[in-house]
Amino acid sequence: MALHIILNELGMSFELDKTDTDAGKTEAGDNFLKISPNGYVPALITDEGEIITENPAVLQYLADQSPEAGLAPPNDTPARTRLQETLNFVSSELHKSFSPFFSGKDLVGAERQKAEAGVRRRAAYIEQRLDDGRSFLLGETFSVADAYAFVVLNWAGFVGISLAAYPKTQNYVARVAARPASIKAMVAEGLMEQAT
Ligand SMILES: N[C@@H](CCC(=O)N[C@@H](CS)C(=O)NCC(=O)O)C(=O)O
Known part of the structure; x- marks a missing residue:
């Protein structure tokens, strides 16, 4: 996605x-x-x-x-390193914190709490990154990291985790979801109906 x-x-x-x-x-x-x-x-x-x-x-x-198109800062710049840092966080931390929910087994009790705490800890970091009022993870410019972070954060709703404690993150998810490219992909993958 x-x-x-x-x-x-x-x-x-x-x-x-x-x-x-x-x-x-x-x-x-x-x-x-x-x-x-x-x-x-x-x-x-x-x-x-x-x-x-x-x-x-x-x-x-x-x-x-x-x-x-400016979806990634130029190579050999500090901004590109920041993008790589962010992509690695999204991939190895945020994305993988959802793995217990997709393991095929019903998560209950302490196991669910532990898995939820893992997601929350990573969502809190996203909230911190957005704390200065920036629109996207690298600043005011949308980057490939935002597409990836959006897709993963959007799973929170599917697994029953509320992001209400992370209001900047919630707004961020809505901001990326509203982009025509996101809507087009979600419609094509059957996650959303075409607006009439
Ligand atoms: N390290 C991989 C992980 C990709 C990944 O976890 N893909 C999931 C879908 S979101 C998948 O295909 N899971 C099925 C499986 O692992 O068999 C990446 O960053 O691309």
């Missing part, structure tokens, strides 16, 4: 292939493990046939295809 949003932001042409990660099959009938040996999405196949996996890498690759 994060890279789907970025593909829309950049107006790039692309094909989606829905993947059943449990079955290891794509909708087009390919063995997904042959595309991506780790078996998880996303995997991007470039026009040159290069397969790129891992959200932080794919997102930066896409941003670098159209530097003029």
Whole structure:
């Protein structure tokens, strides 16, 4: 979903292939493990046939295809390092803090509390990053990190975690959700109905 949003932001042409990660099959009938040996999405196949996996890498690759769009600061700048720091936080901390909720087992009692506390600790960091009134994680400019953070933070609602204790984060999620590229991706992936 994060890279789907970025593909829309950049107006790039692309094909989606829905993947059943449990079955290891794509909708087009390919063995997904042959595309991506780790078996998880996303995997991007470039026009040159290069397969790129891992959200932080794919997102930066896409941003670098159209530097003029400004979705990632230029390489070799402190701002780019800040983007990488943020992407790694979203990937290895925020994203993975949701793993217990998607383990297929019902989370109850102390186990659920512990998992929820893990998500809350990472949401509190996002809230802190937004504390100076900035619109996006790197400042006033939307970046690839915002697409990824939005997708993950949006899962809070799906797993029954309220973000009400993090009002800046809640507004931030709504801000990114309202972008035409996000709406288009959510409609295409069946998470939202097309407005009439
Ligand atoms: N480290 C990977 C993690 C990706 C990931 O967790 N993907 C999930 C969907 S959000 C998935 O495909 N899970 C199925 C599985 O692990 O089998 C990345 O950052 O791209």
